[in-house]
Amino acid sequence: MNRPVTETWPPAPIRTGRLVLRASAVEDRAAFLDLFSSPEVGAHTGGARPREELERAMPEVPGRRPGLFVIERDGAMIGVITLDRRGPERRGHVRPEGGETELGYLLLPEAWGHGYAAEACAAALGWCAGARPGEPVVLTTRTANERAVRLAVKLGFTELERFEEYGAEQWFGARHPA
Secondary structure (H helix, E strand, C coil): CCCCCCCCCCCCCEECCCCEEECCCHHHHHHHHHHHHCHHHHCCCCCCCCHHHHHHHCCCCCCCCCCEEEEEECCEEEEEEEEEECCCCCCCCCCCCCCCEEEEEEECHHHCCCCHHHHHHHHHHHHHHHHCCCCCEEEEEECCCHHHHHHHHHCCCEEEEEEEECCEEEEEEEECCC
């Protein structure tokens, strides 16, 4: 059973040394299109979607939903962070009923290799700890994405299991509240 999200959404923007985590806005649409149609990003997510298909399907303000933060650097969107409930039907849980908070993130390829993912994820996890006290957070990434696995460990996630999902071996870990 999924637990309802009870925090106010969207929260006030979260500022780090270089980034802002905030709700999505109409001016982010082009960056959302770039993100989800990128072959480089798609290589880690099971494939890019055709841009024309995204153009037709994407709302004017994409990503406007609880749990999704836009990652902004110097006034422009460079990626997204999600804190969603992990569906009980999926493999990988720390509670028998599932519904844990699952951290996800995607960055535009030009933002890779600058530490933005670590900075944004740490800020989102800090917000989550305050908004959802005592909540374990889980993360799944393709085992082949070594950079993502290293980041998960750096953020305090411990590997719990590996399994096949979406046609690839997945690394599943959890970060328990202190």
